[in-house]
Amino acid sequence: MFEQIKITRIDLRExxxxxxxxxxxxxxxxIILNNHELSTLLCSxxxxxxxxxxHLVSESFISSKADLKSVDLNEKTNVIRIETNTPIEKDELxxxxxxxxxxxxxxxxYNYQDFTGCKPIISSGTDAFSxxxxxxxxxxxxxxxxxxxxxxxxHSAALGQGDKIxxxxxDIGRHNAVDKIVGEVILKGEETKDKFLxxxxxxxxEILIKAARLGVPLIVSRSAPTNxxxxxxxxxxxxxxxxxxxxxxxxxx
Amino acid sequence: MFEQIKITRIDLRExxxxxxxxxxxxxxxxIILNNHELSTLLCSxxxxxxxxxxHLVSESFISSKADLKSVDLNEKTNVIRIETNTPIEKDELxxxxxxxxxxxxxxxxYNYQDFTGCKPIISSGTDAFSxxxxxxxxxxxxxxxxxxxxxxxxHSAALGQGDKIxxxxxDIGRHNAVDKIVGEVILKGEETKDKFLxxxxxxxxEILIKAARLGVPLIVSRSAPTNxxxxxxxxxxxxxxxxxxxxxxxxxx
Numbered sequence: 001m002f003e004q005i006k007i008t009r010i011d012l013r014e015x016x017x018x019x020x021x022x023x024x025x026x027x028x029x030x031i032i033l034n035n036h037e038l039s040t041l042l043c044s045x046x047x048x049x050x051x052x053x054x055h056l057v058s059e060s061f062i063s064s065k066a067d068l069k070s071v072d073l074n075e076k077t078n079v080i081r082i083e084t085n086t087p088i089e090k091d092e093l094x095x096x097x098x099x100x101x102x103x104x105x106x107x108x109x110y111n112y113q114d115f116t117g118c119k120p121i122i123s124s125g126t127d128a129f130s131x132x133x134x135x136x137x138x139x140x141x142x143x144x145x146x147x148x149x150x151x152x153x154x155h156s157a158a159l160g161q162g163d164k165i166x167x168x169x170x171d172i173g174r175h176n177a178v179d180k181i182v183g184e185v186i187l188k189g190e191e192t193k194d195k196f197l198x199x200x201x202x203x204x205x206e207i208l209i210k211a212a213r214l215g216v217p218l219i220v221s222r223s224a225p226t227n228x229x230x231x232x233x234x235x236x237x238x239x240x241x242x243x244x245x246x247x248x249x250x251x252x253x
Numbered sequence: 254m255f256e257q258i259k260i261t262r263i264d265l266r267e268x269x270x271x272x273x274x275x276x277x278x279x280x281x282x283x284i285i286l287n288n289h290e291l292s293t294l295l296c297s298x299x300x301x302x303x304x305x306x307x308h309l310v311s312e313s314f315i316s317s318k319a320d321l322k323s324v325d326l327n328e329k330t331n332v333i334r335i336e337t338n339t340p341i342e343k344d345e346l347x348x349x350x351x352x353x354x355x356x357x358x359x360x361x362x363y364n365y366q367d368f369t370g371c372k373p374i375i376s377s378g379t380d381a382f383s384x385x386x387x388x389x390x391x392x393x394x395x396x397x398x399x400x401x402x403x404x405x406x407x408h409s410a411a412l413g414q415g416d417k418i419x420x421x422x423x424d425i426g427r428h429n430a431v432d433k434i435v436g437e438v439i440l441k442g443e444e445t446k447d448k449f450l451x452x453x454x455x456x457x458x459e460i461l462i463k464a465a466r467l468g469v470p471l472i473v474s475r476s477a478p479t480n481x482x483x484x485x486x487x488x489x490x491x492x493x494x495x496x497x498x499x500x501x502x503x504x505x506x
Binding site for chain 2: 001002022023024026041042043044046047049050051052053054055057058062064065094147150151152153154169170171172173175176178179180181182183184186187189202204209210213214223224225226243
């Protein structure tokens with residue numbers, strides 16, 4: 001469920017330290033229903049059979065064990081093949097297909113650079129940020145979230161530039177909060193090379209890809225990243241920082 | 254972004270109290286792209302134009318403002334109509350269609366009872382749970398999450414029965430953790446009327462619907478629910494509790 005990776009921890013009082021840290025594993029998991037590729041979920045590599053069955057119940061394809069003819073999980077490829085006793089119309093399968101947002105899925109999931117909009121970030125010289133400023137903006141970012149303070153029910157995302165927060169959004173969904181920032185940048189037609197993304201929530205591969213599309217060279221979260229987000233950040237030349245709290249921050253890539 | 258509702262707060266030391274509390278608002282928001290119903294997002298009612306544009310960027314339909322011919326947001330119906338300068342092939346639109354998991358979407362979103370698998374829970378007489386036991390199991394539930402303690406990167410879900418946790422799952426996704434529990438129950442062919450769902454994460458309408466399909470009469474979360482989850486819980490006769498921490502718990506329905 002998790003793996004050890006090398007990270008750099010920066011503490012404004014105690015300096016910089018290389019250490020081993022645990023990050024949670026994220027895998028693409030493909031469900032094939034009656035020989036039809038139904039969906040690829042991004043998930044933790046645990047209880048995959050249960051996840052696939054639960055997903056089919058949630059999507060109304062099955063409602064009990066009696067609906068299942070066979071369930072065959074390949075633990076090497078993370079692909080599960082499920083057959084139902086009653087055929088499901090192709091229309092129904094197509095309608096319910098879940099597409100993971102992002103650049104690709106399934107077999108091609110690790111080849112992000114081949115896909116439009118996910119090219120590695122090239123440093124522009126204007127994209128240097130001091131850890132002191134980042135942590136100061138993270139503290140300001142947290143104070144901005146009025147809705148969270150009132151309800152505890154939302155995530156927030158923001159753009160930092162220089163020593164200011166220049167865009168801010170909240171939403172009940174982590175992904176939506178980032179999409180609101182992306183939309184604001186597009187509508188304003190702004191450059192993003194000199195800006196960085198601040199996040200309250202966890203950084204999965206989908207969030208990383210949204211940030212890559214946005215074109216920011218740096219992502220800073222108050223929470224944890226997944227191992228896939230760290231791999232992608234390295235591949236796409238994005239600096240990924242997490243657990244930005246108080247005087248401390250972890251650098252994952 | 255949030256609304257006031259009446260809740261009951263139970264404190265094991267101080268007793269029961271009726272009070273007004275803030276819950277975050279969740280709405281269905283429909284994006285129509287080139288006269289094609291693309292997706293219905295469940296989101297906070299704020300920066301909807303930015304959200305729609307950001308969503309189109311994330312789904313690779315557009316990459317800059319120049320791709321947009323018109324953007325028309327109807328704030329009464331929460332429907333946005335977007336036209337692009339270059340036509341998008343119908344195949345591409347169909348492939349990328351996002352279906353919200355759950356019983357329905359768009360116009361029909363509030364009529365859950367009409368949909369298979371989301372009938373109101375009927376009390377069986379075996380589904381009475383004491384707040385003391387619920388809070389005790391919530392404390393145990395939290396201790397069980399080894400991965401969270403190691404990485405801070407996952408959500409967990411569990412089933413409580415009597416004074417025991419009888420199923421437990423973790424995942425990087427809130428929805429996946431619940432689906433793993435649903436799958437486990439289906440594979441074991443178990444009754445759920447005498448069990449309740451424990452959650453680490455926020456309760457949105459999608460989570461509520463998964464629980465309704467599972468057939469549990471009670472959902473307990475350590476975090477906040479959305480207003481739509483509260484409405485649905487009332488409609489489906491499910492008891493929804495949140496902020497279960499230490500000796501206190503909020504009862505939303």
